[in-house]
Structure formats: C-alpha cells, structure tokens
Amino acid sequence: MTDPVIQAVDVTKRYGEVLGLNGFTATIGPGITGLIGPNGAGKSTFFRLLVGQLKVDAGDLRVLGYNPWGEGEFRRMVGYCPEHSTLFEWMTARDFLTSLLRVDGFPKAEAHARATEAIATVGLSEAQDRRLVTYSKGMRQRVKLAQSIAHDPALILLDEPLNGVDPVGRAAVMSLLRRLQRSGRHVLVSSHVLYEVERLTDQIVMITNGRVIAYGDLHRIRSLIDAHPHVIDIETPDPRGVARVLASMDHVVSIEFPGEGRLRVQSRSPEEFYGALPGLVVREGLDIRAVGSADDNLDAVFRYLSEGGHGPR
C-alpha cells in the first residue's frame, strides 16, 4: 500500500456561521481522483485548504505528508488551478508563467523555458505573447492549467478546470490529465459536469454539505448501495422469453414490458445481475440487442447518495 497523497481526518472549516467543511474525512490515493458535489458543497474550501490558503479549524490534513498551512518548499510539489478566471490581466501569458516560476525559485532561463513548454502543452503557443486581458474564458482555463503544471508538481489540484471550456478544449484537457497521470502525477479534479469526471476516472470523492458521503472506486461505491435497486432496460425481439430466463434470478424484483420489444427489469443486486448476464445469454441463446440502465452513471449514484439513501425515484 502506497502512502496516501492526501489524508484528511475530521477536517472542519467554518467562515463565521457558514460551514465550509464539516468533519471531512477521506484518503486520496495516487492517480486521477474526481471531487464531485453540488455548488456550495465545500469543494473549493477543500482545495483552498490543500494549497494553504485556509487553515483548518479542527482535524488533521496532510498533503504528500505535509501540513499545507504555512510556508515551505513543499509548495513546489503542488500545482493549483483555481476556479475563478481572473489573471494578471496586464501581462502576457508567457510573462505571467515565467514570473510565477521565478517566484517559485527557478532561475530566469529555466523559468522561461518551462513557461514556454507549459504553454505549448496546453496549446496556447500562438497567443502566448498577447496580453491576458484579451483572452477568452476557455483560454484562461488553459493558462491557469499551464501555471499549475509548469513547475512539474507531483500533485495537481484542479478546481472546475472544464467549466466554460468547449468540446475541443475539453477533449484536450482530459487527454492532458491522462498523460500527467501516466507520467506518475497525482491529479485531484473537481467538476459538477458529472459525465466528464466519469470519463476521466473511477476514483471519486463525493461531498455534500461539507461532508464526504462516499469515496473510493465508483463501481464499488455503487455496489455498496445494495438497498438501491437498479432499473435495467433491455431490448430484445423476444421479451417474454428473456423475461422467463431472468425471472429465475432471485434478486430480480420485478419485470415490466414497457413497449414493443422492450423489457424493464428491476434488480436488487445489479452486481449479480450484470455478472450473470453474459453467461445466461450464451447458455440460453438469448437475443439481446441492447442493455443499459438509467441508474448506471455517476449522476444517479450521486443523486441517490445525496438524497440520503431514500431509495430510487
């Protein structure tokens, strides 16, 4: 077992009466991790604690083994891409990155080389000598991303990096994050566009109201929710025949026929259902044209969890 990248134990942070985090406990391992939760759940507060912009009120927070509040060279091991999009508007992108790298202690020539490289990585080379005030929202996201990776940190913290980025840019950012992961970097990325996180990683931390409601592997999280029956839609030319076979499974609660050539199965244990399905199809010679579940995505899991486990809609 490798050391956790981020370890939070009972972290609490308040702003006066407003609660940011409340008994937040999570262990975040290597690779890409998605941090998801609705607006106001505490995502940005968590990031600000991780980069030492805020001090925990209670509890213990370790980032790469360090306490993030306070100064220190370990800061160079962390890169942070904040959510808001204002920059040093009067500078050019290259100037901005070079200055930040020099503030981080890189000698001038190296800072310049690294800035140019990071800008090329996010695909802004053409615009690097334009003043940032002329940049669009999508370009700003990329500048922020570039400054968070330019100093080659071990841990990269990205607060909503896909917000305001068009499909072209999103694809580029996501492939960059995977490249970073493959080269051994750890990435914590928050988003509320859930299908994007789902495409990026299985490791997630779900928070709401300043608390972790689930963390770990997405599919394991889902299989933990046994009390949450899945509705699975199946398309087949022979619904009755398929229904007869499926009805033999004891976790199948109900079977409906919502329309021509379609079947809706409700199962108490989706894990077992999906596990048994390929074998059944082969053994019984079923002709299943399509299978899928509206509940089989992050959105559904999240909705289920944040509603406090009141069962399916």
Added chain:
Amino acid sequence: MPVALIEVNGVSKRFGTVEAVSNLSVELSPGSIGLVGPNGSGKTTLIRLLLGLLSPDSGNLSVLGCDPQRDPLGVRGQVGYMPEHDCLSPDLSGIGFVAHMGRVSGLPKEVAISRAHDVLEFVGLAEERYRKIREYSVGMRQRVKLAQAIVHDPPLCFLDEPTAGLDPSGREEMLELLRALGRLPNHSFVLSTHLLHDADGLCDQVLMLDAGHCIASGPVRELIASHEGESVIRIQGDTDRFLASLLQHGLTPKPMDREIRVELAPGTTRAVFESAAEAGVQVRYLGRSVATIEGLFLARVELPVPEDPT
C-alpha cells in the same frame, strides 16, 4: 410556412484580422433554437449583431421583422437578453432588480412590479424575492438573470450560457425552466452554449457555428437523423481481455474514453456477450450510440480529438 424569426443574409463581421462571422446566411423559424459552437466560433458576435449593438461589414439581418441596423430599439424592445457573465447589482433585492429592468424596458411602474412578481415565481424564486442579490447563490443568480430577460414578456429571448457554473441539479432545473419557457406559445429563444448536452432535448432547431461559418442549421430531428452512429459498449472488468476477446470474435473494437465502440451488424450482439463471458467482464451498457447534437457537432468539425494510446 411560418414567418421567419431571424433572417441573416450574407453577413460578415471582421475585427482586425479576425473574421468573427464570415458570409453567414441562415433563416430560423420561431421555436427553441440552439446556437452552438466552440469558444470563439462567432456565437457572441452574432448575438451582438442581432441585438443591433454591432453593425455588420456586409449583408443584412432581420429579427422579428425589424432590421437591427436601422431600428435597434425596435428589436431590443421585443427581445430579452440573459448574459453569460455576472451582471446583477448586489445591493438590490431580486424583486427590485427585476422590476427595475422591466421599467427600463418600457413597462409602466405598476405593470413592471406585478410582472416582476410573476416571473420570479416562474423561475422559482418566489420565497427569496425580497432578499438582496448579494446573498443569492450561483443558481439563484442565474434565475434572476433569466427573470429579468423575460420580465417584459418578449417574444424572443437570447440566453447566453444559462447553465454556466451550475451543478447537475441546478443545471437540470434551469433546463426544465427553459423547457417550460419554450412550451409557451409565441415564445422563442436562442440558447447560446458550448455545452452541447444542454441543447439536446431542449432545442428544436440548431445553428452550429465554427470559426464564423455555419456548419449546420435547421430542425434538430432532421439533422440528427442524417447522422447514424455505431454501437457503444461499456463494461466493468478487464478492458484489455475483453478487447482481445472481441477481436477473436472477428469484431474491430475502438476504445474511446471509457467506452468501446464497435460496428455491429443487426443480430450479432451475441458475440459481445460471448466475449464478455470469456473475459469475465460485466456488460453494463450495450446500445446504438445515441445521436446527439454533440455527436453531430463532432462529426461535422473533424475534431483533432487526441486519441489515447491506452
């Protein structure tokens, strides 16, 4: 034949060396219109041209039968505008702000106030309307922005990225609101977005821009029908083994993101389940790839999507 809501004839607009809109001609009829395209594709410039805030270098436009060039106030009197960015005065209450914008649009004071109450109720802020805007959350601010755009009951609204910054439930609620707005008779809107998912299931027409050019326009249903996809599989388990297994069954799978795409002849889904059984993985999803506006867009612009050699 319905009357055209918006007509654009050969419009070009250039800023310095950048041609923001390039010889654009399009005709849109009343309804819910999605204006989609990546950042910098000319969406914003087009809205500014339609509101009469910019003059085209060439060509002409018509909005609800008015020329925004010759009669900008005539156009702006009939349209509502919801900007993308924050634009609310924090020191006012929701009701005060919306009523004020109603009066600026020419509603008499009493009408403006009663309309403000109506639209705030419509956007679901009835309980919070007397609170100061500075206390509003992101979602509430988006709602106030929508409310001020429809307070004078315009037949056409321009909505610029109405779901920007919203979380899934907030986004869903906003889209639901827009659907409700689109169902009203004689109420059209132009939804400008680069979150193409937003336009799915909400817009009945689409105008797709890329680098100032129109790459598709017309009713969504017709456009999507012309774009058929292949089959999509999502599994849980060992992807590499499953892929190898599919290859053995004579299929040519293409791993994409977290999905696998594969061409399947009708009635050959069985090979998928056999492969799954051999590889010991679960088939979590199998189906034809759903034709979406995003899919249509990706197909039209030939994106340089970086493939991951996993």
Added chain:
Amino acid sequence: MTGQISRMLVVLSLSFRSSLQGLRLFGLAAFAAVPTVLVGAIASTGASPTLLENASELFVGALTLPVVIMVIVLVIAVAQFRNEIDAETLVYLSDRSVGRGTVVFGKFFGAWGASLALALPAALLPFAVVSAAGGGPSSPTVVPAVAASVLLATAAYVGFFLFLGLVSRSALFIGLLFGFLWEELLLLLPGDAPRLTLAFYFRSFLSGEISSGPLAHFAGAVPGTLAAVTLFSVTVAFLVLTVAAFQSLETAPDRGNA
C-alpha cells in the same frame, strides 16, 4: 533554485509593473506632471528666476506633498493587496513556495519604487525648470532635502496604505479620509495635535530649507534626525504589521461556491 532575495525582486518587479500600466499610469503621470507644468507655465511668462524658485518651493509644500504625492501613493499602495484580493489573484503568489514575508517586502519595494518613479520627478523637475530658466536654488541643500523628504514620506505612506489595503475592504476610502482630512486638518490645530500626522514630520524635516508657504510654520518644530527616525520607524512598524497580517490571512472562496 534561487534564494528569497531574488524571488523578492521578481515580486517587486511584478508590483512595479502592475502599478505603472494602462490608464492608471496615464492618470497618475498627469498628476505628477502638474507642478512641473505649472512652474514651466510661470517660466514661460518671463517671470524672474527668484520668483520661479519661490514658486517651486511653494509648490512642494502646498501642492506636491499634500495633493499630488498623496494621490499617487494612495492609488498605488492600496491597490497592491486590495485589487488582488478583490480579483482573487492573490492566490497565484500565495500558493507558491515563496515566503509570505518575501511577498510583502516585494510588494512594498515595488509600490515604493513605482511611487517614487512618479513622485520624485513631480517634486524635483520644477527645480530643473528653474535652473533651465537661469535660476538657482535658494540654498544648495534644498534639492537633496526635498528628495530625502519625498523618499521618507512616500515610504511611510506606502507602508501604511499597504497595510490598509490588506486588512480593509474600504481601504481607498479610509485612505482618502486619512490623506485629505486627518493629515491636513490636524496640522491646522494648535498644540500637539499636528504631531499625530505623518505630514508634521516630513514637513519639519524640510522647514530649515524652505521658508515660504505652508512649510514656514514648521520651522525647527522637530529636529531633522528625529523626524527622519520617526518616519523610518513608522514604515518598519507597518511593514511588520503587514507581514503578520498576511501570514495569518485566509482567502476564502466566493460565496455560493464554497
């Protein structure tokens, strides 16, 4: 890796450049040019060199120090932290491995340098106009004394306004009240009240050199060394306060996105 000193120089250059850019540079430079332009205008009427010398000395006490330099320092120094906190860009400096004390010193010297870049010409160029018109200073030490006074006055004001900008949301408004009410009105009061202003010290520092205009009242009020030491200590005190405040500063995310 480079040390804290060279990192401070980078912050300094960032602060200096951000202070002197765009419309703000234009506006502040216009203010800074006023005394010189006025002396030049008087010179163009063919006034005698003695009269010109009197005018330039009068401007230092009546216009340059209390109005022109006050406006320049107020705008530049308050903006250092305040604008970055308002625009939420402070995080780009404070999440780096640079020490927070280093950032404060970088910003102080950057703002001080930017202020001096405008304030010194504002105070000294009128004397250059005088000598170009054939006049000479009333005493050989008047120009160095004015320069030293501007150096000390701007340092103390930059220190105070830097602190104000870090800790108060309405720093510019408080600064305005301090600069034009506190500093001016307390000087008019009898007794020891003027000793509560900073202006009292750098004015008495100059009073041996300039005897016309508002500075005349301060002849020998406080010995020059004492005045200089006082201004220096005020500067250091506010720097220490600023470092302490910045080290415990928490930048909370925007409401609604917490």
Added chain:
Amino acid sequence: MSISAPRYAAGPSARTGPASRILAIASREFFRRARAATLLSVALTFFVVVTSVVVTVIFASFLRAPTAGDFESVYESPVWPFLMLIVAASAGAGSLAEDVGDRSISLYLSRPIRLVDYVSAKTIACGSWLVIATVGPGLTAVAVTGALGYASASVLLAALLGFVATGFVAAIFFTGLALALSSLTNRALYSGVAIFGVILVLYIGGSVVAGITGNIYVPYANPIENIRSVAHGAFGVSGGTATDPASSALTLVGSGVVLWVFALWRMRRVEVVSE
C-alpha cells in the same frame, strides 16, 4: 424551489416612452446613492452652510441692515469647496463606474434605450444630489433668516436667486466632472480619488500660479475661484474676485458640458456582450 407555469398578464401591455424609462434609471440611481457617505456629507453641508449664513446675517444685523452679500459669505470659506468634493465623490464617482464594474451596464444597453438616454439618466441622478447640496442649504438659510425676521423681503429674494444661480452652475460643473472621471474606471473609489485630486490641484495650483504671475486668465482654471466669482455676480457683491462672473459661469457650464460629452464618448467603448 419549484417550477410552475407563469401567470402572464393578459395581452401585451402598452409600453411607456423613453422619458419614463430614463426616469426609472435616474430614480434608481438616485436612491442607490442615498448611502451613509452621501447622506452624511449632504447633511454636513446643510449644517455648515445654514449655521454660517444665519450667524453671519445675525451678526451683520447688529451693525446695519443685512444685505445679499452677507448671505454670499459662505462661498468664501475654505470648508465649502471641501464639502462639495465629498458630495461629488459620494454621489457621482460610482454612477458609471459601478455599472461597468458589476457589468449591469450590459443589461441596460441590451434594452430599448439609447446610450445617451442612459448617461442622461445618470446625469439627472448625480445632478439632483449636487443640486440638493448646492441649492438646498442656501434656500434653507434664506427661509430661516426670513422666519427670524432678520432680513427684508427684497434682500431675501436676492439671496434666494443668488443661491439658486450659483448652486446650479456649480452643480453642472461637478456633475460633468464626476461623470467624466467615473467613465474612466470601473472602480468608484478611483474616480473618487481623482475628483479630489483634480479639484485640489486646480484649486491650489491655480491660486499659487495666479498669485505669483498675476496673470488674469489663470484664475479661470480654478473652479473654486470661478464659483466664488459667480456667487459675487449672483448676489450682487462687487469686486473681490479675479474673474468676471459671466465668463466664470460660462467656463464652469462649458467645461461641465464638455466633460459630460467626454463621459458619453467613453461609454461608447464599453463592450456590451463579452466574449
């Protein structure tokens, strides 16, 4: 939060004309400025002007019958210009800057109003506060002295006209200045600092240069000197200022208008729909 069908009023209602739209913006701007700083500075102006005028007139009445000139004395004090600076900064510095800053300007300009309507509305609001601060205290002082019976009806009438004329001229100038400086920035406090800086530089610089050179045109560059001169003319006080009252009035009104046009020109550059 729930979603329900909107209850639209039956049929489209009649639209008002541009005048009432301007009025809507103007009244909103006026009340928005009614903050502590504005109210306090206006109240302070009332207190200072009314007490100083009433006291001066009462003292004068011990020696002779008070004249309109006794009312005018308030313009000679160094406190009055300072009060005007605070009022102008708190009532006008933010009028355009804050809308650009919070970007609500983009909403106004997407509405059926012209830019000139918008700037006019802001002018009305800022001008109203300044008129309240310049004319109001004078009229109150006239009413108080009249009620106490210290001055004759004809003197009171002359003083009243004097306050109105001087007040309006000063208000036009300060309004133009405040809007012009407000249009340059998106932060109200910068334009506030600039109002102080510009007036104090012109005031102090102008009087020093005029004193040294004796040039008779320099005082026209000093707005405070101009206002005093206008006051002399309006109250029928002879001599005492370096400028001609009519020319001073023209200078103030003219520069006020030029500054206003500058503000309008600046606002044309504001981007309404941002990328």
